[in-house]
Each structure stands twice: as structure tokens, then as C-alpha cells.
Amino acid sequence: MNYENLLRGHGLKVTPQRLGILSLMDQKGHINVDDLYLQIKEKFASISLATMYKNINAMMASSVITEVKIPKQKSRFEIAKESHGHLLCQECGEFSDIEFDIGKIVSDISTKSNYQLFETSLVLSGICPLCQHSSASPVSFLPVAHIHT
Amino acid sequence: MNYENLLRGHGLKVTPQRLGILSLMDQKGHINVDDLYLQIKEKFASISLATMYKNINAMMASSVITEVKIPKQKSRFEIAKESHGHLLCQECGEFSDIEFDIGKIVSDISTKSNYQLFETSLVLSGICPLCQHSSASPVSFLPVAHIHT
DNA sequence: CTGAGTGCAAACGTTTTGCACTTGC
DNA sequence: GCAAGTGCAAAACGTTTGCACTCAG
Numbered sequence: 001m002n003y004e005n006l007l008r009g010h011g012l013k014v015t016p017q018r019l020g021i022l023s024l025m026d027q028k029g030h031i032n033v034d035d036l037y038l039q040i041k042e043k044f045a046s047i048s049l050a051t052m053y054k055n056i057n058a059m060m061a062s063s064v065i066t067e068v069k070i071p072k073q074k075s076r077f078e079i080a081k082e083s084h085g086h087l088l089c090q091e092c093g094e095f096s097d098i099e100f101d102i103g104k105i106v107s108d109i110s111t112k113s114n115y116q117l118f119e120t121s122l123v124l125s126g127i128c129p130l131c132q133h134s135s136a137s138p139v140s141f142l143p144v145a146h147i148h149t
Numbered sequence: 150m151n152y153e154n155l156l157r158g159h160g161l162k163v164t165p166q167r168l169g170i171l172s173l174m175d176q177k178g179h180i181n182v183d184d185l186y187l188q189i190k191e192k193f194a195s196i197s198l199a200t201m202y203k204n205i206n207a208m209m210a211s212s213v214i215t216e217v218k219i220p221k222q223k224s225r226f227e228i229a230k231e232s233h234g235h236l237l238c239q240e241c242g243e244f245s246d247i248e249f250d251i252g253k254i255v256s257d258i259s260t261k262s263n264y265q266l267f268e269t270s271l272v273l274s275g276i277c278p279l280c281q282h283s284s285a286s287p288v289s290f291l292p293v294a295h296i297h298t
Numbered sequence: 299c300t301g302a303g304t305g306c307a308a309a310c311g312t313t314t315t316g317c318a319c320t321t322g323c
Numbered sequence: 324g325c326a327a328g329t330g331c332a333a334a335a336c337g338t339t340t341g342c343a344c345t346c347a348g
Binding site: 067069070071072085087089090098099100102105106108109110112113114115116117118119120121122123124125126127128129132 | 216218219220221234236238239247248249251254255257258259261262263264265266267268269270271272273274275276277278281
């Protein structure tokens with residue numbers, strides 16, 4: 001993905017801080033502010049928290065990125081793409097896109113409700129396949145997410 | 150709805166503050182903290198913000214109420230009921246339950262993803278039927294929500 | 299009577315702001 | 324060169340906490 005063009009295409013200047021934020025979001029898929037700041041400082045020690053927030057807000061305002069609100073969790077940010085749902089594993093914290101067409105549902109609900117719909121937020125939570133098979137594992141009781149390898 | 154039994158059934162003591170909060174949520178359907186505090190003070194001048202927050206947290210912990218996270222808006226709270234989606238009108242702010250069975254979608258996605266799913270959050274945003282017909286109305290440009298009568 | 303709930307003020311964590319400096323274009 | 328972006332410190336904001344008092348059961 002070309003972050004320079006993405007920024008310029010939305011009328012934003014290209015700065016190393018912004019490129020760092022975007023490449024992290026792209027790499028991780030979805031990331032919350034805390035992780036973003038911790039991880040960006042590793043590669044970019046001088047960045048300030050204020051700059052990070054200003055950039056998140058600027059990129060949200062120009063629709064370069066999107067905030068995903070999640071029940072009982074901090075929001076995560078992702079590079080904007082067409083409307084899609086998300087899956088959350090409450091065991092290990094894995095958070096992923098749903099490859100599933102929600103267009104049908106949206107049009108059904110639109111017909112039923114007479115709403116003209118143009119934004120969808122769908123988050124399904126449960127237990128991912130890997131955690132189901134390791135349900136007796138002690139990791140289940142740790143507050144810390146484990147990472148599937 | 151009997152709020153006393155609802156509270157006692159979840160192991161919480163019955164206080165006038167809690168009854169006030171619950172009856173407001175029930176009445177309005179969904180309400181955010183600011184509106185809740187403003188409106189509860191009208192009927193219950195002495196209540197403190199801290200008490201309101203403590204009660205919201207206590208009632209969420211015991212699943213009496215639920216927080217609904219909404220894209221680009223403050224969360225709203227509702228009395229807990231079985232899983233259901235929500236509709237938001239971006240024009241007038243109307244926020245309502247979707248009467249639509251999402252069980253089918255959830256089981257489809259469960260099959261596809263191999264997730265064992267038990268929590269759903271669905272918020273669809275758009276323009277409600279009434280606002281579509283008054284799209285030329287000046288109210289469209291006001292930041293304040295109008296109420297359909 | 300006792301533990302849970304209340305109200306106040308202080309503390310806390312998160313996000314925003316103002317301002318001087320730097321940088322992208 | 325100039326508007327936009329950065330970094331710092333201070334401020335603002337929403338929420339939580341500690342504590343003495345009150346009340347529900």
C-alpha cells in the first residue's frame with residue numbers, strides 16, 4: 001500500500017510520523033491508541049502523544065482511517081476500507097475482519113425499516129477456533145492475551 | 150416493568166437513585182450519560198455524578214443494563230435484553246432497536262469462521278423515513294436533533 | 299445492626315489546546 | 324515563503340476513588 005498517495009489523495013501532507021502510524025495500522029490490521037503509541041515510539045522515539053492524537057483526528061476527519069468501537073474494549077483504528085464486520089476472540093484478543101457480505105442484511109433491514117442506510121458497524125464476539133481447542137489450557141485464566149503463532 | 154425486582158434479582162439494593170436511572174432508560178429506550186445526568190437531576194436534584202457512575206457500573210457488572218457503543222457518538226445505555234441490533238438516524242439522532250432476527254447471520258458467520266459466538270453488536274446508520282421526506286428542511290443543518298412528534 | 303449506597307472533593311487517565319519551532323510543498 | 328505539522332507543557336475533560344455519612348434489608 002502506498003501511504004504517501006493515500007495521504008495526498010485526502011489532502012494531507014506526508015510526514016514521517018503519519019507514515020509510521022499508517023504502516024503500523026496496516027501491519028497490525030487494527031490497533032488501539034496505547035499500543036500504537038508504544039509501538040511507534042520504538043521506531044520513532046521523538047514522536048509526542050499530542051502529535052499522535054492530532055494525526056489520528058486529522059486522518060479520521062479526512063476518512064483515511066476509521067475507528068472501530070468494540071463492546072467492553074478500547075476502540076481500535078484501521079485504515080479505511082469498504083464496510084465490513086469484525087470478529088473478536090474474548091479469550092486471546094484476536095481481532096479480525098469478517099469476510100462475509102453484509103449487503104444482504106443491510107438491504108433487508110433497509111426495506112423493513114425504510115431507513116436509507118450507509119454505515120454499518122458489526123462486531124461479533126466469542127471464542128476463536130484455536131482457543132476452543134485449548135480451553136483447558138491455563139492461558140484461559142490469564143488476563144493477558146496470548147498470541148497465536 | 151418492575152425495577153425493584155429487576156434490581157433485587159441481580160443482587161442489588163433498591164434505592165431511589167437506581168429506580169430513577171432505570172425508569173429513565175426504560176422511558177427513553179437508550180440514553181447517554183450526559184442526558185441521563187441532566188434528566189435525572191430534574192426529578193432528583195440531589196443526585197451526584199459519582200453516584201450515577203457508580204450505579205451505571207454496578208448495573209453493568211450485574212448485567213442489568215448494557216452499553217451500546219456507536220460510531221462517532223457517545224455510548225448509550227439500555228436495560229439489558231436479548232441480543233438485538235440498532236438503527237441510528239444521522240439526521241435527527243433517532244436511535245431505535247431493529248426488529249430483525251440476526252441469529253441467522255450469526256450462525257452463518259460462526260460456520261464460516263469456526264468461531265463460537267455469543268455476543269453481537271450491530272449498529273446501522275443512515276437516514277430515517279421521516280428525515281428523507283424533509284431533506285430540504287432547514288432542520289437538516291442544525292446540530293441539534295429534532296424530535297419526531 | 300451491618301453492609302451497601304450516597305455525596306462531596308480530590309485524584310486520575312485520556313485527550314485537547316496554545317504556542318514557539320520546524321517542515322513539506 | 325507560508326501554511327501545515329510537530330513537540331512540549333498546561334489545560335480540559337470524563338470518570339473513578341477515598342472517606343464520612345446515610346439508608347435498605
